[in-house]
Amino acid sequence: MKLFSVDSPVYKFLSKFLDVVKLNFFWILFSIPVITVGASTVAAMSVGLKMVDDEEGYIGKNFLKAFKENWKLGTILWMITVVAVYAIYLDFQLFEAVENNPIIFLIIGMASIALAVAALIYSYPLTARYENTLINTIQNSINISRKYLGNTLLLVIILAVEYIVFNFNKTMLFFGIILGPGFMIFTIAAFSKRIFQKIEKEPGSTTNRN
Numbered sequence: 001m002k003l004f005s006v007d008s009p010v011y012k013f014l015s016k017f018l019d020v021v022k023l024n025f026f027w028i029l030f031s032i033p034v035i036t037v038g039a040s041t042v043a044a045m046s047v048g049l050k051m052v053d054d055e056e057g058y059i060g061k062n063f064l065k066a067f068k069e070n071w072k073l074g075t076i077l078w079m080i081t082v083v084a085v086y087a088i089y090l091d092f093q094l095f096e097a098v099e100n101n102p103i104i105f106l107i108i109g110m111a112s113i114a115l116a117v118a119a120l121i122y123s124y125p126l127t128a129r130y131e132n133t134l135i136n137t138i139q140n141s142i143n144i145s146r147k148y149l150g151n152t153l154l155l156v157i158i159l160a161v162e163y164i165v166f167n168f169n170k171t172m173l174f175f176g177i178i179l180g181p182g183f184m185i186f187t188i189a190a191f192s193k194r195i196f197q198k199i200e201k202e203p204g205s206t207t208n209r210n
Helices: 009-031 037-051 059-097 103-120 123-129 134-147 149-166 170-201
Strands: none
Touching: 009 037, 009 059, 009 170, 037 059, 037 123, 037 170, 059 103, 059 123, 059 134, 103 123, 103 134, 103 149, 123 134, 123 170, 134 149, 149 170
């Protein structure tokens, strides 16, 4: 087997690497207006879910299609994400500002982080893969986080490590710009796809794909 033949591990790795770079480019391009970050993330997640099993085809075409189909739910989900993050930020600001018994703000802040992660970490891939209401999508994300707690904790740890690595120094920050978001989206997609496939095989599963 030749080193760079289409069936070689090296070729497959480089091909997947370039796909992630392309995915990252489209995510950044369509996120520039800021308000479209949610729709862009859902679109990238849709492509990422297909990339896990080499089903993505033309990345740009599939990204644009998913962006158009999910822009409304993606935008609302992004607004919820922003509000959740800002509320957590304010809570920790109060924790630092209040002198008398601020521990309650720390507890609320940590609980809020756990709830936000559970509610949102699978919401974007769920929106990308299934047709559902936003409320049901968020509830399903919480249920999946609870049922697959070990997988979810491992996913959060890996994402944290990726974030730290891509922000380690100026050189890694450069790679973080051209690769980071796409790489993290693909990581979430890979974990989510395997969990979704398990759920779809469960007796009585009524999930509907996009």
